[in-house]
Amino acid sequence: MSTKRKLRIAIDMDEVLADTIDKFIELYKQRHQTEILLADMHGKEITEILPPHLSSSLRPYINEKGFFRDLKVMPDAQEVVKALHEKYDVYIASAAMEFANSLEDKQAWLNEHFPFISWTNIIFCGHKILDVDIMIDDRTKNFVTFNGRKLLFTSPHNALINNFERVNNWQEVAAKLLST
Amino acid sequence: MSTKRKLRIAIDMDEVLADTIDKFIELYKQRHQTEILLADMHGKEITEILPPHLSSSLRPYINEKGFFRDLKVMPDAQEVVKALHEKYDVYIASAAMEFANSLEDKQAWLNEHFPFISWTNIIFCGHKILDVDIMIDDRTKNFVTFNGRKLLFTSPHNALINNFERVNNWQEVAAKLLST
Numbered sequence: 117m118s119t120k121r122k123l124r125i126a127i128d129m130d131e132v133l134a135d136t137i138d139k140f141i142e143l144y145k146q147r148h149q150t151e152i153l154l155a156d157m158h159g160k161e162i163t164e165i166l167p168p169h170l171s172s173s174l175r176p177y178i179n180e181k182g183f184f185r186d187l188k189v190m191p192d193a194q195e196v197v198k199a200l201h202e203k204y205d206v207y208i209a210s211a212a213m214e215f216a217n218s219l220e221d222k223q224a225w226l227n228e229h230f231p232f233i234s235w236t237n238i239i240f241c242g243h244k245i246l247d248v249d250i251m252i253d254d255r256t257k258n259f260v261t262f263n264g265r266k267l268l269f270t271s272p273h274n275a276l277i278n279n280f281e282r283v284n285n286w287q288e289v290a291a292k293l294l295s296t
Numbered sequence: 297m298s299t300k301r302k303l304r305i306a307i308d309m310d311e312v313l314a315d316t317i318d319k320f321i322e323l324y325k326q327r328h329q330t331e332i333l334l335a336d337m338h339g340k341e342i343t344e345i346l347p348p349h350l351s352s353s354l355r356p357y358i359n360e361k362g363f364f365r366d367l368k369v370m371p372d373a374q375e376v377v378k379a380l381h382e383k384y385d386v387y388i389a390s391a392a393m394e395f396a397n398s399l400e401d402k403q404a405w406l407n408e409h410f411p412f413i414s415w416t417n418i419i420f421c422g423h424k425i426l427d428v429d430i431m432i433d434d435r436t437k438n439f440v441t442f443n444g445r446k447l448l449f450t451s452p453h454n455a456l457i458n459n460f461e462r463v464n465n466w467q468e469v470a471a472k473l474l475s476t
Binding site for chain 2: 121124207213214216219220223234235236237238239240241242243245246247248261262
């Protein structure tokens with residue numbers, strides 16, 4: 117690794133750039149008249165709080181074409197990632213391979229909402245074996261073999277984890293990575 | 297990086313696992329009655345040896361849905377990659393993002409011909425900023441910021457490059473990486 121290059125950041129998509137949980141809430145409201153409450157999700161995966169008769173319904177929904185295409189952008193993500201992109205070498209890294217139907221949707225979503233991110237800096241993978249300096253992710257499993265700076269982006273499922281440097285929103289990312 | 301884990305290898309797809317050049321040759325024969333000779337490609341990109349009136353025809357073909365779906369597998373690639381997979385942590389890493397329409401084809405092709413490679417170990421990217429120990433690739437641009445062992449897989453376009461450790465085929469990869 118050259119010491120003169122810009123620091124590299126890998127930024128996750130789901131629940132970091134894209135509001136996947138909002139989509140789940142809307143989907144269960146519309147298709148099952150079932151209200152999922154954010155308050156019930158504290159420290160839990162969505163599958164853990166779904167009514168028993170719906171507990172295996174989540175994965176097929178995620179596999180549907182289009183699921184990832186219309187997700188809302190997380191508040192302030194566009195502005196902060198744009199500013200990070202000026203200062204750092206920013207990569208968007210999503211474990212998209214788990215859902216074969218998600219790749220084209222995710223690509224189109226990124227091109228729409230983050231058009232300044234070049235195709236060269238988009239990574240769809242499984243294990244995030246990335247040679248970067250900073251990783252922003254809501255899943256601690258992605259930090260396991262990573263030796264750089266780990267920023268755990270708050271999502272309900274990780275609310276009870278307290279052994280990582282945490283960022284609760286994009287303003288907090290900006291405060292940590294853009295202030296100096 | 298843990299010192300106890302298996303060594304990680306990143307293996308490229310086009311012209312390493314998949315015979316993209318064979319597809320180009322067939323395509324120009326069928327659609328343009330034009331014969332592309334491997335002998336003319338020594339040290340050159342295909343675009344450099346196409347007749348002038350066809351020189352801008354290549355990119356649209358690569359962008360066609362299906363282009364990457366029926367590529368032939370390179371000789372011995374399946375057997376050797378299977379054996380590597382037993383000894384190493386094998387990742388398939390393709391700069392697929394350059395061609396938005398290639399992602400699903402490449403995914404399906406890998407699932408068909410290399411079904412033992414889990415989705416967790418497939419990476420579609422642009423720049424190959426990977427935390428691996430060994431990289432097998434036909435493009436030296438992918439070696440630029442990589443500090444591990446680089447194996448340049450012979451393809452006509454790289455024939456004149458001589459400052460990298462070279463493997464001419466999958467049997468030579470086996471001899472280097474499976475003999476000890």
